[in-house]
Amino acid sequence: MSTQPGDTAPDQVARLLALVPYLLARGEVRLDDAAAHFGTDADQIERDLRLLFMTGVSPGLPGDLIEVDLEALEGDRIIRVDNADYLARPVRFSPAEATSLVVALRTMVEAAPEEARDVIERTLTKLEQAAGQDGEGLLRLHVTPTPLEASAVVPVLEAALAHGRQVEITYYVPSRDQESQRLVDPRGLARVEDLLYLDAWCHTAQGDRAFRVDRILSARELDTPVADPGARARDLTGGWFTDAETTTVTLRLAPPARWVVEYYQVTAQRPGPDGTIDVDLEVASEQWVQSLLLRLAPHATLLAPAHFADAFTAAARATLNLYEDDGVDLS
Incomplete structure (x- = not known):
């Protein structure tokens, strides 16, 4: 992690945690104004923003990552970020995560330097007070039980599995901020770490799916x-599946577009x-x-799937038509 002199990695992490809400609250901010606000230089803020490309929510698919408008950043020196609204929501822990955090803090407090011990002890006290003697007070910290313990749909799914019936x-x-109706043939429920998955054949998608x-x-x-x-349930514990319905896309990247490999998780190259x-x-x-x-053009080509390529060609032509209608000479 590259930082300016005197700027440690923890300093950069703290700045990133404050930077995104700051930008979301303002819509767009000039690069120099953001640097002045955080007491650093524009080059450091730009490095911070490029690091944001590699952050996002699990499972870390391209649609889950924070987006930064590089064209505006490099051209007009204006910062715009997107796909980061989840940072405005309260942090939620599973019981296992909250317990792990308390145990880790108890371990740290013994070896922590004097100046950090007070902060750790205060944080630990707040967590333990919220959790209570038996842990029931965890809800005060926005801690949610795991799906296996609390989801109201679990009894419905278990009954359908027992009866061999379909479920709607x-x-x-x-990642798409969408809800969809699915007709599925349930085959089993699988616990993977702190999450519960439904393994099913999805008639809507016409394929195997693992639903969180x-x-x-x-x-x-x-x-x-x-x-x-x-039909037997699949083994979902090997980490090979994704919880969202995804499509494999193949891109051909010219050298100016190879930064995609650095910022997004590619499955093969x-x-x-x-x-x-x-x-x-x-x-x-x-x-x-x-x-x-559109951001990579003309340095990237969509090779597959074909219907994605056709849709992109139509979208690109529609975009060009908008410019032509406005009298802009693109030659």
């Missing part, structure tokens, strides 16, 4: 039996012709892909 669910995908139970907003057991009563590279990304939003390609 309403599922929320944060805490993102299932409602579930209704139907009278219709599952299509394949003998291969050498392409004339110094290019071909990369695969798992994405949950076609709109996000179109936005990325």
